[in-house]
Amino acid sequence: MIFDTSNPDMRKKAIDRVKNLLEKKAKIEVLEKRRNRTYSQNNYLHLILGWYALEYGDTLEEIKQEHFKRIVNRDLFITEFINYKTGEVRERWRSTTELDTKEMSTAIERFRNYSVKTLNIYLPEPKDLVHLEEIENQLEQYHNKIYL
Template sequence: MIFNLNNPYEVDKYKEYVNKLFKERAVVEVKKRLPNRSLSQNAYLHLILSWFACETGYSLEEVKLDYFKKTCNRDLFERKKVNKKGYEITYMRSSSDLTTGEMTTAIERFRNYSSAQAGIYLPAPNENQFLIHIQQEIQRNQEFI
């Protein structure tokens, strides 16, 4: 169950639930739930990935997987699991699974890589004029992304 402990009503419900489980001597798992990435982060990420694709000639999917996930942020995205046959496989998790903090780190790493390695400046989220400019360029080149 999920409880928002900022809400006094839910605090009481949480205490009741936990006390019930305690009386049952149940095995429980408690973990803090972190917020997923924000919608503004998602929109910004899509914009800078598209701009990188425009500037390099790669597709948006190639940029997202090969550069954003594998090259810049492998530690955040690469996961291992055991498949149905018992073999360990490696996969890349979805960016929608990242917290806002993880997404901030991932974006910053990608911006740094883009500038240092590819020579492509990616604007910060507050550079409104540049962001508008790249939106226009992306729309003009949409068929190539």
């Protein structure tokens, strides 16, 4: 069971549970559960990437890989691994699903700044719902939905 220790009732339940397991001399594992990014954060990211792609004249996937990951947020997405057969150190690009909420917020903010600086494309903030709805409507006009 996952306990949210910021809630006093859940905190007490967690302590009681651990005490019970200690009394039983059970093997236990205690892990901190980090927050994943929110569903709305993921939707927001794809909406602004789609808008940028439309304005730039490229596909959403190309913008996401080349601009968002490689150019703007390379340090957040590039990792290395060792090929177990050859021993060669290779690059691996993280998926956005591997980022936590804070990392995703940083990546989005950098991309918004990059967009304005390089192409003078304003990408609205997540709370600017009216502007985001306008963008969503414009993107949906493209029947093949390469920007969504």
